[in-house]
Amino acid sequence: MPLNKKSSGTGSNSSLSYGAVANQRLLAVQKRLVTPSSPSVGSPSSKDVFISSSTAADDGVVITEHASGIYEILLNRPTKLNSITFSMCDIIAENLLAWEMSEVSKVVLIKGAGEKAFCAGGDIRDLVDLELAGRHDECIDLFKKHCRLNHVVGTRRKTCLIAIMDGITMGGGVGLSINAPFRIATENTVHAMPECSIGHFPDASASFWYPRLDGYLGLYLGLTGHRLRGVDVFYAGIATHYVSSKNLNKLEDALKELVRNNGTLEQDAINAAIEQFYVDMDQEKAPMFSLGGDVYKAINRCFQHDTMEEIVVALKDEKIATTWAKETLDQLANLSPTSLKLFLQLYHAGASLSFTDCMKLEYQLTNQTLAGREFKEGARTTLITRTAPKWDPPTVETVNASDIKHTYFDTLMDKPLTLLCEGGDNKDYPFARFALPQCSEILNMAERSSDRESTIMQFIEKYNGKKGIKAKVISVLSI
Structure with a gap:
C-alpha cells in the first residue's frame, strides 16, 4: 500500500476528514513494517535488499526502505526548492511514527532532491490564500501539521535521524533538520530563518534551539534572518558535521554497510562513520568563522539587552565590529518591527521552556500572526507584488512591548495544539555532544x-x- 496516499486538498471537506485519513495511513504503514516480507538483516541474501518505495509527484516526497534498516525520506520538489507542503507533513510524520515502533528500522536519512536545496521551508502560499480569503480557521489547522511534524522529529529517540542539509535550508527546512541528532552541512548549505521579513517570526521550534545556541548568536540569527553558508553552519553548531557534497553518496554507502555488518547502528557508530568523510580543515589556513572573533563578542554585547530599542542603540554605539554593526542595522531596518519585538520575547521565554512547551507556544503565537495585518502585508509583498512592505507600526519605537505580550502571549487559544505523540519534556538540547x-x-x-x-x-x-x-x-x- 502506498505510504503517501494523495492528499485531498486544503478545503474544509479535507480538513474534516483529515483525522480518519491520517489514522488509516498510519495503520497501513505499521502493518507493512511488522509483516516479515523481507530477509532478516545479516543474512547472505539480504545485502542491500530493497523493501519498498513510494512516490507521488503531487505529494512531493519519496519514501524508500531497505532491509538493512536504513530508511530514506527524499523531499522531491526541486523546482520549488523542496518546500514542504501540508500533505508532505502528514506523510513524513506518519512514517516517522511507524518507524519508531518498528523492530526493523534503525536510521532515517532525510535529504532534498536536486542541486539547490535541502528544503527552503514551508510552502506558505496556501496559508496566504486562505487568510486573504478570510478562512483563518482552515489556515491555522493547516499550520498545525507543521507543528506536529516538528514535534515528531524532535521526540524520536529509537530511530536515529540524519539530515543531509546539502543546499538551501530555511524556515521549516531548518525545523525538519535541526532536531535531528546528526545534521550534515556541505559547502552548498545555506541556513536562515527570515520570517521577520514577512511579518511572522522564526518558528519550526526555533524558540527552543535558538536560545540554546552559543551566547546570543541565536537571537541575532532569528531577528536579522542572517544567512550562514557552508562551514559557518558547522561552526555555529547548527550542523554537527561538515562533509563535501561529492562524498555524500559514499557516506550513505558506508552507513548501509555498517548496518549490514553489525545488524545495528548506535549513535556513536554513526558519528564515527560520518567523521570519516569530514572535510579536513584542521590546519592553520582553515576557513574562519565569519561570526567568530570580534564579531562574536559584538553579538553578545549588542544582543544581550531585553528590548529592541536597547539593541539598536548598542549597534549604533558599537566601536569594534563597526562594519558588522552597520550591516546589522541595515538588516533590521527592513523587517517587521512587530515581528522583531515578538521574537525577542519568544526567544527569552523559550530559553526556560521544554521542547514541547515551545512548540505549543509557537502554535499559539502563529494563530495571532497569521490573522494579523503584518503577515498579510509581508506575504503579499514578498510573494505577489514583489514590493517593499509597509509595516504598521513602522518602527520598533512605535511598537508597544506590553501590547505584544498581551495580544500574543497572554491571549490563549480556544483549541491549543494537540500532538501526535508523547515526549519532548526536555529543557536541554539532547544532542549537543555531537557538535x-x-x-x-x-x-x-x-x-x-x-x-x-x-x-x-x-x-x-x-x-x-x-x-x-x-x-x-x-x-x-x-x-
Missing part, C-alpha cells in the same frame, strides 16, 4: 590555558578527537 564546542566555552578555556596549542589539545581530548575542533578553536581565538 563542536561553543565559542564561549573556547574563550573560557583559553583564559585558563597557557597558550593556544594547549587549548586545542584540551578540546581534542574532551571531545574525543572530533574533527573540526582545531579549526574552530583557531578561528575563535584568531582576533
Whole structure:
C-alpha cells in the first residue's frame, strides 16, 4: 500500500476528514513494517535488499526502505526548492511514527532532491490564500501539521535521524533538520530563518534551539534572518558535521554497510562513520568563522539587552565590529518591527521552556500572526507584488512591548495544539555532544590555558578527537 496516499486538498471537506485519513495511513504503514516480507538483516541474501518505495509527484516526497534498516525520506520538489507542503507533513510524520515502533528500522536519512536545496521551508502560499480569503480557521489547522511534524522529529529517540542539509535550508527546512541528532552541512548549505521579513517570526521550534545556541548568536540569527553558508553552519553548531557534497553518496554507502555488518547502528557508530568523510580543515589556513572573533563578542554585547530599542542603540554605539554593526542595522531596518519585538520575547521565554512547551507556544503565537495585518502585508509583498512592505507600526519605537505580550502571549487559544505523540519534556538540547564546542566555552578555556596549542589539545581530548575542533578553536581565538 502506498505510504503517501494523495492528499485531498486544503478545503474544509479535507480538513474534516483529515483525522480518519491520517489514522488509516498510519495503520497501513505499521502493518507493512511488522509483516516479515523481507530477509532478516545479516543474512547472505539480504545485502542491500530493497523493501519498498513510494512516490507521488503531487505529494512531493519519496519514501524508500531497505532491509538493512536504513530508511530514506527524499523531499522531491526541486523546482520549488523542496518546500514542504501540508500533505508532505502528514506523510513524513506518519512514517516517522511507524518507524519508531518498528523492530526493523534503525536510521532515517532525510535529504532534498536536486542541486539547490535541502528544503527552503514551508510552502506558505496556501496559508496566504486562505487568510486573504478570510478562512483563518482552515489556515491555522493547516499550520498545525507543521507543528506536529516538528514535534515528531524532535521526540524520536529509537530511530536515529540524519539530515543531509546539502543546499538551501530555511524556515521549516531548518525545523525538519535541526532536531535531528546528526545534521550534515556541505559547502552548498545555506541556513536562515527570515520570517521577520514577512511579518511572522522564526518558528519550526526555533524558540527552543535558538536560545540554546552559543551566547546570543541565536537571537541575532532569528531577528536579522542572517544567512550562514557552508562551514559557518558547522561552526555555529547548527550542523554537527561538515562533509563535501561529492562524498555524500559514499557516506550513505558506508552507513548501509555498517548496518549490514553489525545488524545495528548506535549513535556513536554513526558519528564515527560520518567523521570519516569530514572535510579536513584542521590546519592553520582553515576557513574562519565569519561570526567568530570580534564579531562574536559584538553579538553578545549588542544582543544581550531585553528590548529592541536597547539593541539598536548598542549597534549604533558599537566601536569594534563597526562594519558588522552597520550591516546589522541595515538588516533590521527592513523587517517587521512587530515581528522583531515578538521574537525577542519568544526567544527569552523559550530559553526556560521544554521542547514541547515551545512548540505549543509557537502554535499559539502563529494563530495571532497569521490573522494579523503584518503577515498579510509581508506575504503579499514578498510573494505577489514583489514590493517593499509597509509595516504598521513602522518602527520598533512605535511598537508597544506590553501590547505584544498581551495580544500574543497572554491571549490563549480556544483549541491549543494537540500532538501526535508523547515526549519532548526536555529543557536541554539532547544532542549537543555531537557538535563542536561553543565559542564561549573556547574563550573560557583559553583564559585558563597557557597558550593556544594547549587549548586545542584540551578540546581534542574532551571531545574525543572530533574533527573540526582545531579549526574552530583557531578561528575563535584568531582576533
